Amino acid sequence: MVRMSLLIGQRSAIAISKYKQNSGISTGKERQTAGRDMEKENVILELRGIKKSFGEVHALKSANFSLRKGEIHSIIGENGAGKSTLMKIIGGVYTADEGTIEYDGETYRNLTSKQAIDIGIGIVHQEFMLVRELSVIENIILGKEPKKSLSRIDFSKAAELLNTYIDDYGFDIRLNKKVRDIPVGEAQRVEIVKTLYRGAQVMILDEPTAVLTPQETKLLFNVIRRLQAAGTSIIFISHKLNEVMEISDRITIMRAGETVATVEKQETDKNKLAALMLGRAAFVGSKHVEREVGDDVALRVEGIYAPGDRELSKIRNMSFSVKKGEILGIAGVDGNGQTELAEALIGLRKLDAGEIYLNGEKISALDVKQHRAKHIGYIPEDRNTRGLWQERTIRENLAALPLHQKQMAKFGIIDRKAVTAYGETAAERFDIRPRGIGHICRGLSGGNAQKVVVAREMSQPLALLIASQPTRGVDIGSIESIHAMIRKAADEGTSVVLISTELEEILSLSDRVVVLYEGQIAGEVDAGNTSEEELGLLMTGGSRAKGDAQ
């Protein structure tokens, strides 16, 4: 199998090395000798006993990891399990406190990031490291430009090489577009080509599918398989068990700073993985629950137009309604108007046209405080800025909303006892783990930070809850409890607008699902009876299902 893929990869490898001879770019590949391929069970990268602490926090307690040549090796684990730290140690961004790194037969105590690149380790980060104002080709060759006479950059030579990648691996990228004009999926492929261009033999993809649609994910998987066929070893990091099961050869599970197991894909399944990951049996892939919803319409959105930060109207003529106690899921790829819709609903963003009614009352002209007074909760998508005041205590963040009311602040003076009591109750009810609610929010794990936001927004009875990406970047345990809270609120009569790019979340929680595409509702699907494919097509504008935008 490996042997065969090496053969397939030869063509491009030859093209690359031919080019490199001309341009003087060297990579790790050239250092490999044919004989060495067979040695050491084909292990290219091996980490042993890696430990890393940040002050008191032991990010990695004992991490062991080995990567075979040409395999796709997934790493899964909850937030804070140490995946990113481990990858940063491989990439030379962090230095390990203890342990060794063995790469291609050589042992290193620690790598620097330059060394890592030189020996052929490439990382595609979650946040793309691209210059928005430069073209794709400029971004790729940046720092390693092929030169012609008088130090001029030889763009045609670069394009020639990059086109061989594009042909061999089936990359769908346009070299002359500016990065700011290309979609996320394409930017990610640009990042991959960039690491290839720098001679990566080991490619680390850090949660690459977090920003992709199902279709784009498929494309990415095709690319990954072709890279594998050409002999590249791939480390694939993900939260999503489906993807891991689809793409991997082997899977390493991390938990609390340790690598708890490495398994062959054939010998495992999703439930086993999730159990290993959580350290306890967990229910995987929450199922859709049929709920009884009354007939009273609570929220009515009528033909709204709302501006984006750059575009004149990001939301264009959108109408929908939500019944009392109903959860309306709004699916869609990021950037199709989710932010604008959520902010319009809570009064943060002024409407250009259209009206919003809550229980028959017009609320679209009110400001945020007045919206809050109508019992509207808002879980912002970005907990680090909109959601939390990072420098302040958990307690103060929890009590920030009732602070507007008299019982929290008599004559405008904050009643500290009331704040503490309120904070303690909320922390207890919403299971915020670090019990010391006097701690500042910066430094909380994603799950706990998000629970603080959720607790603040849901501590009081709500008529409407706007939940925007309520579980983004949150560990599975916290996802489950946040979902339970949302369901419970809906059962108690709160209407919920759930805006999320996580399809599983949308499908399992929502009573009805609509898909947002380019600021409009592209269609409605039956939550209990749809496929990710149907949704995916709507999300990418591929098709329009029953029920037009109106």
Place this chain on the structure above:
Amino acid sequence: MRKWKLNKITGPLFSIVLVLLIGVVIMLVVGYDPIYAYGQLIRGGFGTKLNFGTTLEKITPVLLSGLAFVIGMKGDFFNMGVEGQMTLAAVTTAWLGVELFGKMPAALVVIICFAASTGVAMLYALIPALLKAFLNANEICTTILLNYVATLFSTYLCLYPLYGGAGVQQTAKLDSSLLLKYILPPSRANVGIFIAFFAVIAFAFFFKRTRAGFFIQATGENAAYAESIGVKTKQSVIAAVVMSGAVAGLAGVIEVLGVHGRFVNAFAGNIPLYGMLAALISNGSFLSMTIYSTLIGVLQAGSLGMERFTGLSEELINILISMFILFVMMDMKLGKGKKKQKPVKDKTEGGEKA
């Protein structure tokens, strides 16, 4: 690189020692006896009732300027306009003091002077506040420009309509019944120092314990958050700046009624600058701002004594104060840089190329 660690307390202390040592070197080079000079510096600050009074007199306006600046910082507003606000309030007091004297009881005149002059300073601060809140105009730019308007207008006023005679750029002397009570005669230390400390405590309480203070700080530190919990962020910024202006105005009134007894052109001098620096190096903390302002006041008063007895120019102390601030800033920056040691290689490469 740095093996020894400096914290919040040892850092500034270390800076003081370092600065004093540099002072020793300078004095030796210029040919003075550093022990004698420093002795005179301390005597100048605390030695006699007069000297101690002068220290208190010097602390008051620096402390109030620092307070004004810290309040601006809470609303994320870099109030460079303390000088202008202070100057306009001072000239208003000088004018009202002359104008209203004899027409009503002296106590009432003083109250009107305080109220009206701080009001003028607040209105003057309102201009850059509105420009920032509604037009997003850079406050550093607007406040510096408005300083010129305020100081030059005050110069005009004390040269023409309010000219006090004697060929000096100042207004007429106010009646002694209007002046703030001296607390350590013969020095010019006055009850203003109590007003200043009271103001610091009041505003520290306001920002620590009140809802409005909480909301203003939320706006200053994270406007997106403040917005989403229902704070009217524009109002918050404006409120912070107006309060900042009021405190700056208070400093001007106290300088007129407590120290000079009249408006003296360009009386502000280095005061707003030192206040601002005290606020900046204390990173918005009321307590350390108070400590730094006090230290600066002591050094200023002491330098007068030192100059009298040793002939060393008080400018030396100004140099030392500046160097002290520089060291504290360096310590802050170095301390920060150590934590953020996360090389993001591609970005920097991109940065170099772009």
